Amino acid sequence: MAGTSAGIVAGLTAAAVATVGFLAYQAQATAPAGPGGRPGPSASAAAAASKAPRDRRNPTALPSGSGAGERVVYSVDDDRVWLVDERNRVQHTFRVNPGTLDPLPGTYWVSSRSNAVTGTDGLPIEHVVRFTSMDDVAIGFSAVVGDGSPTVADPGVKTGGIRETRANGNLMWQFATIGVPVVVIR
Known part of the structure; x- marks a missing residue:
């Protein structure tokens, strides 16, 4: 027994x-890792995302190793964005002008959006799609209201706005709704 x-x-x-x-x-x-309610980048995700190889013959091609499924891919080194659908097809790709704060490589999620606000640089912006923060500054994609040109950040001001043209800002606004992954790579 x-x-x-x-x-x-x-x-x-x-x-x-x-x-x-x-x-x-x-x-x-x-x-959740922060107020956005979603985990931040993990060490393994950051390592994988930071080493995404490029096609040197076609620099606008989606970098391999940048994830799978519907997502926004943002390269901090190339200042380029890819909007990728659920079948891993690039819907749009375009260049952007980064703020003074670059997000760390990893996977984030769209956590908030604003149709029109004032940016940290004092400029009126629209179609703001935020996915993380750094040093108490929100980081996200936006377009300056005006002639449609993206702006270059003043190096003396902490800015997290990754600026797009107004046309590309409209594309981002339609694509990147709350919860869509944003994969940041080098």
Whole structure:
């Protein structure tokens, strides 16, 4: 009888350990990392995203290793954005002018949007699509209201606005709704 009890206790202990491990994994995978309610970039995601190879013959081609499924891909080194549909097809790609703060490589999610606001540089902007923050400054895509040209950030001001033309800002606004992944690569 003692051998049977020991076997039952061992089985229950193994089941409990497996359950705790599974619950810990679920909690880690769904725990928010900040006020945006979504986890920030993980070390493995940042490492993978930072090494996305380019097609040197076609610099506008979507970098391999930039994820899968519907997403916005933003290269901080190339100052380029790709809007990618659920079938991994590039719907649009365009150049942008970054702010003075670059987001770290990794995967984020669109956490808020504003139709029209004033940017951290004091300029009126529209179609703001935010996905993270750094040094208490929101980082996201936007277009300056005006002639349609993207602006260049004043290096003396902390800005997180990744500026697009108004036409590209309209495309981003239509594509990048709340919860759409934003993959930042080097």
